[in-house]
Amino acid sequence: MYRYLIFQNIIAPYKTLLFNSLVRVLGRTFLVVYLAETAGNREWKVARDEIAFPYDVLAPGREEDATSLKTAAAAYRSLERHNPEVVVVGGYNYPAYWAALLWAKRRRRKAVIIVESHLLDRPRHRARESLKRFFVSRFDAALVDGTRHREYTISLGLPPDKVFIKNGTGPVDVEFYQSATDAFRTDRKRYCSELGLPSRNFLYVGRFSPEKNILFLLEAYRKVRDAGDVPWGLILLGDGPQRSEIESFITKYSLTSVYLPGFRQKEEVPFYYSLSDVLVLPSISEPWGLVVIEAMASGLAVLVSNRCGCYPDSLREGINGYSFDPRDGEELVSRMREFTAGRVNPESMGHASRAMVHDYAPEIVSEKYVRAFRWVMTG
Numbered sequence: 001m002y003r004y005l006i007f008q009n010i011i012a013p014y015k016t017l018l019f020n021s022l023v024r025v026l027g028r029t030f031l032v033v034y035l036a037e038t039a040g041n042r043e044w045k046v047a048r049d050e051i052a053f054p055y056d057v058l059a060p061g062r063e064e065d066a067t068s069l070k071t072a073a074a075a076y077r078s079l080e081r082h083n084p085e086v087v088v089v090g091g092y093n094y095p096a097y098w099a100a101l102l103w104a105k106r107r108r109r110k111a112v113i114i115v116e117s118h119l120l121d122r123p124r125h126r127a128r129e130s131l132k133r134f135f136v137s138r139f140d141a142a143l144v145d146g147t148r149h150r151e152y153t154i155s156l157g158l159p160p161d162k163v164f165i166k167n168g169t170g171p172v173d174v175e176f177y178q179s180a181t182d183a184f185r186t187d188r189k190r191y192c193s194e195l196g197l198p199s200r201n202f203l204y205v206g207r208f209s210p211e212k213n214i215l216f217l218l219e220a221y222r223k224v225r226d227a228g229d230v231p232w233g234l235i236l237l238g239d240g241p242q243r244s245e246i247e248s249f250i251t252k253y254s255l256t257s258v259y260l261p262g263f264r265q266k267e268e269v270p271f272y273y274s275l276s277d278v279l280v281l282p283s284i285s286e287p288w289g290l291v292v293i294e295a296m297a298s299g300l301a302v303l304v305s306n307r308c309g310c311y312p313d314s315l316r317e318g319i320n321g322y323s324f325d326p327r328d329g330e331e332l333v334s335r336m337r338e339f340t341a342g343r344v345n346p347e348s349m350g351h352a353s354r355a356m357v358h359d360y361a362p363e364i365v366s367e368k369y370v371r372a373f374r375w376v377m378t379g
Helices: 013-026 069-082 095-107 126-136 147-155 174-185 188-195 214-226 243-252 266-274 290-297 329-340 346-360 362-378
Strands: 004-008 030-038 055-062 086-089 110-115 141-144 163-165 201-205 233-237 258-262 278-281 301-305 321-324
Touching (some): 004 069, 013 362, 030 069, 055 069, 069 095, 086 095, 086 362, 095 110, 110 147, 141 147, 147 163, 174 188, 174 266, 174 290, 201 214, 201 266, 201 290, 214 243, 233 266, 278 290, 290 346, 301 329, 301 346, 321 329
Parallel strands (some): 004 030, 004 086, 030 055, 086 110, 110 141, 141 163, 201 233, 201 278, 233 258, 278 301, 301 321
């Protein structure tokens, strides 16, 4: 019998890192039940060989195929079979999560919800928010990403003492990013020369889609280039539906110092952090922003949209970077020029980032889960 059953939508690398850490604390007392294996818009590899905790997959394939009542019924049967003391669901947007809450209420078991969204990450509609409030308020506790997520969850009806901040959508392998980036950085000058990049670079990491606001970033970069400061490059690491539009913009304005390496798996990403000085995340919709934490572990300064979920928790204004309004292009230009005009030192900010990032390591995040679990068990 498992004491805890944790429902998640897909097998995600950062959650594997978390649960591998959690099993070292709780042992094999929990089972992670995935609704599906992966998602259609995710390009990361599913590394089953890295999983060190008990798990099950209800619907092998993509999460788009796991939204049915059939999957919800399978989740209910899994709970009947294992009969856990605590049920943990990864949100409110799948029928399987509603089935899990129903089972917990019927069997008088404790229920914990994971909330990884906040009020500003997307438009809110009254009817949908009322339905969420009906759902969320019935849980015994919530695990949330950060400050904004805590405020949102309280607004959905859970008392403050039942809401536990877990430090991000998932932990970051801090030691991996630090050591791997440092190893590549010793030959940074040569790598930049081989790729035709300047010695200083901004970096974006993520999906090429409208909510990430990459064209806004490119327009700001164009203005920074035209300002005549010391030349900086821009690396756009990722892929997605906006790629051709991004390439057209780069060609139109002859942005020869913009480099598009494509999508890269986790083990390849530190190479690009090592070539960079400042991460820019310009999203207009971003539930958290895990790449900000990766960049901090890699010793980068950060420029973070104030719409990102991680902004209030991971950024110290003027210490490890700056925030900006993702609808105000001139503000982003001004922030970028702090670096290109030499008014601030990216290395100093990068050192500050590294000093702040340890709260996002797997062992710290897993402790947050354990604290919430033990609270509901004794409450």
